[in-house]
Amino acid sequence: MQLRPVGPRAVLVEVExxxxxxxxxxWARPRVHADEIVPAATTVLFDGVTDLAALADWSPGADAPAGELVEVPVVYDGPDLDFVAEQWGTDVAGVVERHTAVEYVAEFCGxxxxxxxxxxxxxDLAVPRLESPRPAVPPGSVGLAGTxxxxxxxxxPGGWRLLGRTDAVLWDQARAEPALLPPGTRVRFVAR
Structure with a gap:
């Protein structure tokens, strides 16, 4: 774990x-006083942090506790279903079955x-991004890139492989928690 100062009151912590x-x-939210704690792919930003000493108590092997489970209904009619089926050595029904069998975890937003x-x-189910991104991906599109x-x-615009679409509202500033799937949320996709 490496700590890098970012401006006068923030620190970026690099992790694996x-x-x-x-x-x-x-782990840090109830223990470290900061204005914001924002996870990303290999870092956590502590903005407005006043005491970093508590971070010494964190163990890198610790798992995040299981968050709330959100089911997202999906119509599987995306333009990349056949491509993903070929990559996975199955048919479209097999893609839907495999995709809906996984319980995902929202690790970070961005x-x-x-x-x-x-x-x-x-x-073994990783799929490559498109060679060239689409100029417009419709809202609610469910996609894959790598794992x-x-x-x-x-x-x-977007370069992910599109499997289908949902009418779930992912961001609504009128909600107490604007993001439907904040970090830590467990997610299951359900075929409609």
């Missing part, structure tokens, strides 16, 4: 991977408000 970043952020990087897809899964909260 996204699971460790989520574990550290979850790219756009409400976009959560969901971990859990086994390494990550994600749902586009708004229309945007």
């Amino acid at each position: 991977d996204a699971a460790a970043a989520l574990a550290l952020a979850t 790219f756009a408000p409400g976009f959560s990087y969901l971990a859990g897809l086994p390494g 990550w899964c994600g749902v586009y909260p708004t229309a945007s």
Whole structure:
């Protein structure tokens, strides 16, 4: 674990991977006084931190506690279903079966408000990103890139392989917690 100062009141803590970043952020929230604690792929940003001494008590082998389970309904009609089926050595029904069998965990958010990087897809099911991103991906599109899964909260360019779509609202500033899938949330996709 490496600590790097970022401005006068923030520190960036580098850890091994996204699971460790989520574990550290979850562990630190009740223990470390900071204005914000933000996990990412291999870092955690502590903004407005006043005392870093508590971080010495964190063990890098600790898992993040299981978060709330959110089920996301999906219509599996994405333009990349056949490609993913070929990559996985199955048919479209097999893609749906495998995708819905996994319990994902939102490890961190980024790219756009409400976009959560969901971990859990086994390494042997990793799929490559598109060689060239699409200029527009519709909101609610469910996609894969490598072993990550994600749902586009708004229309945007994107290079992930699209499996289907959901009408779930990923970001709503009127909710107490604007993000539907904040870090730590467990996610199951359900075919509609």
